[in-house]
Amino acid sequence: MNMLGLIFADEHDADVNELTAKRTFAAVPFGARYRIIDFFISNMTNSGIRNIGVVATTKYESLMGHVRYGGEWDLHRRKSGLSVLPPFSFSGGEVRYENVLEALQANIYYIKQATEPYVLFTCCNAIGNIDYADMLDYHIKSGARFTCLCTKNPRNKKDGVPTTEYKLDADNRITDIIIREEVTPDAYLGVNAYIMGREDLLELLEDSVEHELVSLRKDILVPMLKDSKVMAYVTDETLLFIDTISSYLESNLDLLDADIRKELFGQELRPIITRAGNSSPAFYGEDSDAANSMIAAGSTIEGTVRNSIIFRGVHIKKGAVVENCVINQDCTIGEGAVLNYAVLDKNVVIHDKRLLSGYITHPFYVKKGSVI
C-alpha cells in the first residue's frame, strides 16, 4: 500500500462535550468494547496502510494509553507503524491548532518524511467498515487531485451541528461544497476523509502557511473545485455518526441490528481490532434476564437488560432493569435500580433502587466516576 494514513483525533463538526470532557474524541468508547479510533486504525490496516499518524492536540492520555505502539494492529514495526503526534511535535511555542488545516500544517514535517505517494487523512466523525484501498483505486482511476469520502445514508446525523454537503455532477465530480446545520435528505454528506497525492498536499500546505489560509474546506477545497478534479467517493457502507449525545446513543444501539452488526464486524478479512483487555467471560447469574443487547466480556449480569450496550466489567445487580442504555466500562448498577435511555460514562456507580430516565432524543448522561 502506497498511502500514509493520518487520523485527526479531536472533534470536528460534532458536539459531544460530555463525552470529550476528559478525553479526545477518538478515544470515546463505543460498541461495548471499542474506542472510536479502533474503527479508523482497523480500516486503515485492513486496507493495507502500514504507516499511520494519529494527530491529537489535547486530552490525549486515554488515546495514547489505548493505542500505545499499535501492537494490536501489528503496527509496532521497526519501519513506519503507528505514531501518535501530540501538539508541538515538530516545533514549539505557536498556538495549538483548532482545525484540520492547522493540524496538517503543524505536521508538515511528518508528511514530508513519509515515502508513500498518497495520503489519506480523516476525522473520526462517522464509524463504518470502509475499504480505503478501494477509495485509493477510485482516486487513481478517476484522475482526481482530491477525493472526498461521502455518503447518502448518514445514520444518526443530527441537525444543529455543521454538515458538509457536496453537490456532484454526473461523474461524481464535486461542483460545490455547502456547510449547513440541517441535514438535507438525499444529499451527499462528507465525513472529513480525504485522499491526495503527498507531494501535491505538501505544496498546498506550504502555500497555505505562506498565505495564512485557515480552513481546508473554505480556503483550499472550494477554490480548487473550478480548475481541479475534486471527486466524491460515495460509500455504500453504513456510516454511524456520532455528533451529539443522542446520536452517540442511537449509533451504539444500531449495533443491535443484525445487518449493521454484520456490516461493521462481520466483513471477511476486515475485522475491527481493539486493545485487548484481559477480561474473564461475562457471567450471567441465575436470575439474569438479558435480551436484544450487546454484552462485553468481564461483565456480571444478574438483573434485566434490554436493548442496551454493556461494556466490559459492568456489574448489573439483581432486580436492576437497564433498558435502551449505553453502560460504559466498570459501572455498577445497584439492586432494583431502573435505567431507561441513560448513557453512563466509565466507572459510574448507581446505588440500589435509583431511577434514571431520559429519552432517545435526550439521553440521561452520567459523567465518568459519578456516584448516584
Next chain:
Amino acid sequence: MLLAGGQGSRLAPLTENVAKPAVPFGGRYRIIDFSLSNCVNSGIDTVGVLTQYQPLELNDYLGTGDPWDLDLNYGGLHVLPPYQAAKGGDWFKGTANAIYQNKKFISNYDPDYIVVLSGDHIYKMNYDIMLQEHIDNGADCTIAVMDVPLEEASRFGIMSTDETGRITEFAEKPAHPKSTLASMGVYVFSTDKLFKYLEEDEQNPDSENDFGKNVIPLMLAGGEKLHAYLYKGYWRDVGTLSSYWSANMDTLGDDPVLWLNDDGWRIYYRHDFQYPTYLGEHASLHNCNCAAGNEIDGQVCDSVLGSNITIEEGAVVKDCVIMNNVVIEKGASVEYAIIDRDVRICAGAKVGGDKEQTELTVIAAGTTVEK
C-alpha cells in the same frame, strides 16, 4: 520449567490434534494459561515450556509470550522442543529427562532455584510463597501437596511427612496409601541438587526418567532434605473428560470455587479478536459464562460458552462446555455435553441428556450432528 509435552490421551477426542495444555478451558482460556499466569503473577519472568506432543497449536498460542508479558529481551518465555545434537537426539523420555536435556537453557540463566510445573492443571497458586518456604526450610526440594480424600489417594503420588513437614516417604500411586498428602506435580528444586540427581538418574538405564517415579525416590534415598508444602486452594488435574467438565463448571455460580474475574490473580490468555456477544430477542442465559463474538437467541443454562458461537432461537443448552466456532441450530437440544470446536448441531437434533441419568457426551471437533 513448564512440562507441556504430554499427550493427555484420557482427554481424547479433545487432544486428538492439540497438546493437552492447549485445550480450551473456561470459555476464553487454554489449560496452560493457568500455570503460565501463576508464574508471572508469582514474579517468575523466565519460563521454559517443554513441548513434544502435537506442538503446532500450542506453539502458535504461546507465540512470543506477549499475552503473559513474557516477551522479554532477557528471560521471558522459551519454547523448548526435543532436538538433535552432535551425538544424536532423542524425544523427551520422561519428565525428568525433558529437564535434563535442557540443562543448558537453565545454565544460561544460572538460577538458584527452579520451579518445575505441569502445564495441564487448573489452579491459582503463588509459587513465591512456596519458594520462600523452601528457602526457610533449607530444603533441597519442596513438593506442593494437597490433602485428598483417602479413597482418591491411590490416584496420586502420596507423601508421608514428619512433624516438621519433611518428607519421609514417597509412593507413586500406592494401592494402600499411608497418608492423604497428594503431590500436585509442582516442585521447587535447588538447582545444584536437581542437576546432581538428574545426572544420576540418567546413568540408570532402567529408569523411566520421571520425577515422581524416579528422581524424588532417588533424592529421598540419597538423604536429601525434601519438604512438603501444603496448598489449600483450588487445584484440579483435568486429566479426564469428566474432571475437565467439572472444572469448567467450577467457574460458574455467584461465588464460584474457581473465580476467573479475580483482579488480584488474573489469568492471562491470548486474544482472538471478536466483537462483543449479542443476545437476541429470545435469548435467556442463566448461570453461564459467555465469551465474545457469540450470537445467542436460544436458552442456555449452567454452561460455559467460548467465542464465535451461534445458538439459534428455540435451541436449548444445559450443563454444557461449548468451545469456539460452534453453531447450534433452531430447536436443537444439547445437554450434559462437551462440544469441541467447529461443530454444527443441526436443527432439531438432540445431543446428550439429563446429567443425572446419562453419561457425559463429547462431540469431537469438526463434527456435524444431524437430526
